Amino acid sequence: MIFPALIDELEDAITHGTAERRAAILHKITDIFLAGSAGYSNNQIELFDSVFVRLAEAIESSARAVLADRLATNSRAPSMISRRLASDDAPNVAIPMLRHSQQLDEKTLVAVARTKPQQHLLALSLRSSIGEEVTDVLIERGERPVVLSTANNPRARFSDTGFKTLVERSEDDDELATSVGLRRDIPRRHFLRLLVRASHAVRVKLEAANLAMPGTIEHAVSEVAGMILDQTGDDARNFNAARAHVEALRSAGRLSEGDLAAFAAAGQFEKTTVTFAVLCNLPIEAVERAMGQDRAETILIMAKAGGISWPTAKAILRMRAGSRGISPGEIEQSHEIFLRLKPAIARKVIEFQSKRPQGARFHRPNA
Numbered sequence: 037m038i039f040p041a042l043i044d045e046l047e048d049a050i051t052h053g054t055a056e057r058r059a060a061i062l063h064k065i066t067d068i069f070l071a072g073s074a075g076y077s078n079n080q081i082e083l084f085d086s087v088f089v090r091l092a093e094a095i096e097s098s099a100r101a102v103l104a105d106r107l108a109t110n111s112r113a114p115s116m117i118s119r120r121l122a123s124d125d126a127p128n129v130a131i132p133m134l135r136h137s138q139q140l141d142e143k144t145l146v147a148v149a150r151t152k153p154q155q156h157l158l159a160l161s162l163r164s165s166i167g168e169e170v171t172d173v174l175i176e177r178g179e180r181p182v183v184l185s186t187a188n189n190p191r192a193r194f195s196d197t198g199f200k201t202l203v204e205r206s207e208d209d210d211e212l213a214t215s216v217g218l219r220r221d222i223p224r225r226h227f228l229r230l231l232v233r234a235s236h237a238v239r240v241k242l243e244a245a246n247l248a249m250p251g252t253i254e255h256a257v258s259e260v261a262g263m264i265l266d267q268t269g270d271d272a273r274n275f276n277a278a279r280a281h282v283e284a285l286r287s288a289g290r291l292s293e294g295d296l297a298a299f300a301a302a303g304q305f306e307k308t309t310v311t312f313a314v315l316c317n318l319p320i321e322a323v324e325r326a327m328g329q330d331r332a333e334t335i336l337i338m339a340k341a342g343g344i345s346w347p348t349a350k351a352i353l354r355m356r357a358g359s360r361g362i363s364p365g366e367i368e369q370s371h372e373i374f375l376r377l378k379p380a381i382a383r384k385v386i387e388f389q390s391k392r393p394q395g396a397r398f399h400r401p402n403a
Contacts, residue, residue, distance in 0.1 A: 059099040062091050066106050073112040085114030092120055101128040108132040119144045127155040134159035142167055149173035154182060161185035166192040175201050180209070187215040199226040206230060208369070213238045218245055232333060236376065275320055278306035282314060291315075293348055300351035308355060316342030327356045332366075336374045340382035346374055 069076075069084050076084070088107075092100055104121045107113040122133035122140050133140065134148065134156060146169050148156055157178045160170060162185060171194050174186045183205055186192055194202065199216075203226050206213035213234050217227060231239065285291040296315060299307040305327070313323045316338050326334040332353055339349040353370055354362055 055096050055099070058091065058095050059102075062095060062099055062103060065091070066103060070106065070110065073110060076112070081112060081114055085116045088114060088117035089120060092117060097124075097126045097129060100124060101126065101132075104129050104132045108136040111138060113137060113139050115139050115141075123148060123152075125152070127153070127159075130156055131159040135162050136164075142169055145170045146173060149177065154179050157182045158185060161189060161192070163189075164191055168193050168195040168198060171195070172198050172201075175205065180212070184212050184215060187212060187219070190219075194221070196223065196226075199223060202226075203230045203233070207233050210235055210238050214241050217242045233373065275306050275310055278304075278310045279320075281307060282310045286314060293344060296344070297348040297351050300348070300355040303355055303358075305355065308352060312338065312342075312344075312352065315344065318342075327352075332370045333373065336370060336377060337382050340374060340377040340379055341384075343379070346371060349374060 065084070065087060073081075088103070092103070095103075100121060103117075104124075107118065107121070118133060118137050118139040119141075122130055122137060122144060124130045130148070130152070134145075145160060145167075149160055149170055150173055157174055158181060160166065161174055161178070161182050166174075166186070166189060171186055171192050175183050175194075175198055178186065183202070187202060187206075199222060202212075202216045206216050213230060216222065217230050217234070217238065222230075231242070234242075282291060285295060291311065291314065293315065296308065296311045299311055309323050309327060310320055312318075313320045316323070318338060323338065326338060335352060335356070336349060338344075339352070350367060350370070353367070
């Protein structure tokens with residue numbers, strides 16, 4: 037135990053001693069703790085804890101780093117000093133505790149993830165076990181190395197929101213997309229969304245890693261579109277006038293992609309939606325819902341399946357963005373997705389829709 041003489045020496049070192057003397061006292065006390073920690077009672081552990089905390093307030097960062105290195109892997113390390121060291125602003129102090137200490141509660145880990153620099157977050161991502169509350173923060177706040185490290189940690193657990201964020205952040209990042217796609221715990225719906233966005237190179241890697249995957253990618257676009265199209269909206273538009281106008285053009289044999297592009301360029305939402313539905317043989321309600329979504333994938337899938345060209349698809353994307361506008365980066369990203377989509381795969385969306393109840397579909401009038 038901590039002998040009375042050593043306690044007196046500690047008090048004198050804190051009050052009057054040099055940094056070197058305080059470090060020497062700390063080293064002695066740490067030696068005593070590590071030598072007998074397995075046999076100490078809880079009360080004795082608490083006594084060491086109070087001594088360590090007192091010293092930590094008086095010693096330099098380099099000495100705290102040594103203490104952290106020595107306590108990090110000890111299964112009985114006092115909890116209060118463990119939390120103090122893990123929350124230290126100095127990376128060389130905090131990192132050993134954040135990576136290895138099992139004495140840190142979830143509250144402490146989340147607080148570090150929310151407030152500390154990226155080096156601290158990277159250390160957290162390497163822990164032998166990480167809960168959902170922590171990974172939610174790591175993949176939201178972390179820079180790419182942190183997110184990639186977290187995704188590669190097989191003992192990290194992710195919430196549904198966490199997986200959604202991972203899929204979003206893996207777009208245009210083949211290494212991250214592959215890491216996320218190879219996780220055994222990724223829910224199917226998120227896996228399918230990742231496949232739809234993934235590059236050909238990522239798809240090849242995922243197929244090679246999982247021989248049970250043939251056919252999955254081909255059906256991914258349909259299934260994802262089906263999930264999205266089945267979402268219902270609260271607001272309903274009146275398409276009667278637009279329907280009549282488009283049906284008149286169709287009956288006269290004059291309805292073409294050029295009309296669709298013109299309606300979109302003029303910002304005529306109802307006419308654009310109805311014309312898009314007719315040309316792609318889809319329900320108006322499905323196209324309307326796709327128009328209202330944040331992401332553009334479903335619009336692109338529908339356009340590719342219906343043989344709509346990229347310039348017209350781009351006009352539709354600009355129209356649906358409205359006053360918010362659409363950045364050159366979003367346009368470029370959408371163009372890349374459109375180019376990657378194969379018509380045969382995109383048409384599976386139409387096949388999926390053909391199985392829906394006929395009452396929900398928009399029928400083109402006979403010519």
